[in-house]
Amino acid sequence: MKKLSKSFLAAAMLETKLKAFLPLLIQHLFLYHYLSSLLPISMACNNKFTLDSVRDALIREEDSIVFSLIERARFPYNAPAYDPSFLGNGFSIAEFYVRGTESLQAKIGRYQKPEDVPFFPKDLPSPLPPTKDSQKVLLHPASASVTVNEAIWKFYFTELLPLFTTKGNDGNYASTVASDFVCLQAISRRIHSGKYVAEVKFTDAPQDYSPAISSKDRDKLMDLLTFVAVEEAVKKRVEKKARLFSQNVTLDENDSGKTQYKINPLVVSHLYDKWVMPLTKVVEVEYLLLRLS
Numbered sequence: 001m002k003k004l005s006k007s008f009l010a011a012a013m014l015e016t017k018l019k020a021f022l023p024l025l026i027q028h029l030f031l032y033h034y035l036s037s038l039l040p041i042s043m044a045c046n047n048k049f050t051l052d053s054v055r056d057a058l059i060r061e062e063d064s065i066v067f068s069l070i071e072r073a074r075f076p077y078n079a080p081a082y083d084p085s086f087l088g089n090g091f092s093i094a095e096f097y098v099r100g101t102e103s104l105q106a107k108i109g110r111y112q113k114p115e116d117v118p119f120f121p122k123d124l125p126s127p128l129p130p131t132k133d134s135q136k137v138l139l140h141p142a143s144a145s146v147t148v149n150e151a152i153w154k155f156y157f158t159e160l161l162p163l164f165t166t167k168g169n170d171g172n173y174a175s176t177v178a179s180d181f182v183c184l185q186a187i188s189r190r191i192h193s194g195k196y197v198a199e200v201k202f203t204d205a206p207q208d209y210s211p212a213i214s215s216k217d218r219d220k221l222m223d224l225l226t227f228v229a230v231e232e233a234v235k236k237r238v239e240k241k242a243r244l245f246s247q248n249v250t251l252d253e254n255d256s257g258k259t260q261y262k263i264n265p266l267v268v269s270h271l272y273d274k275w276v277m278p279l280t281k282v283v284e285v286e287y288l289l290l291r292l293s
């Protein structure tokens with residue numbers, strides 16, 4: 001009995017200590033999360049970008065995109081999640097979720113980096129903690145205004161989703177739109193990282209880019225910044241990643257059946273070929289046009 005009351009006392013003391021400590025811990029985690037969200041995604045070395053370091057960051061983003069698509073492919077298309085009349089507030093579940101989540105994320109300091117661009121920037125709240133300009137100083141200040149999120153939103157829902165989800169409706173709308181948002185953010189971050197690519201290309205060869213910028217020659221800029229061989233390698237690599245990451249793994253030694261994939265690897269190379277790379281280049285051109293202003 002004495003032993004029991006002793007351990008009860010110890011437990012009670014531990015609980016009191018924890019209660020006192022918890023707000024500090026939460027504060028600490030909040031600050032850690034906030035500050036780490038402002039750190040570069042290893043694109044810059046000593047605050048200096050190189051084309052190689054930026055391209056390495058884009059290669060890492062491919063993993064995030066492939067994994068996000070695999071997660072979304074767990075659910076069927078789920079059309080009611082995209083029906084603007086479903087909730088009765090004028091928004092589809094997807095749009096309602098993205099607006100609400102972006103608002104919360106903005107409060108804890110998201111959307112301060114040039115590659116983190118909101119889909120619904122209007123009326124976003126300011127961050128609660130003081131903001132810390134990290135990447136902004138490395139790019140032209142006008143870079144924040146460059147966004148192609150409208151185009152991403154459109155192709156994702158109308159053209160891409162039907163290519164890698166099965167037809168049908170399983171009622172899992174909350175999980176479905178949460179997965180959509182992860183896909184959208186990963187794709188958008190990759191595409192808007194084009195701002196860094198453009199900055200490096202410009203600083204490496206201002207004599208080539210400046211005349212085309214001054215004359216607002218979009219075609220010439222597009223020509224200058226396009227590397228066909230790099231694009232071909234990107235398409236091959238993302239298809240290979242999709243093949244590796246999305247295959248169903250079995251331990252059955254006698255299993256001589258065909259490998260099954262959670263998403264069709266060709267859809268991923270198509271995504272890059274038709275939308276991701278062209279839109280990255282649009283971001284590059286738009287950034288460059290503002291570079292000398």
Ligand SMILES: C=C(O[C@@H]1C=C(C(=O)O)C=C[C@H]1O)C(=O)O
Nearest residue numbers: 197225226227230231234277280
């Ligand atoms: C991003 C770059 O610019 C262009 C776009 C590419 C892409 O989106 O992957 C690849 C090569 C370039 O045509 C780059 O040069 O790395």
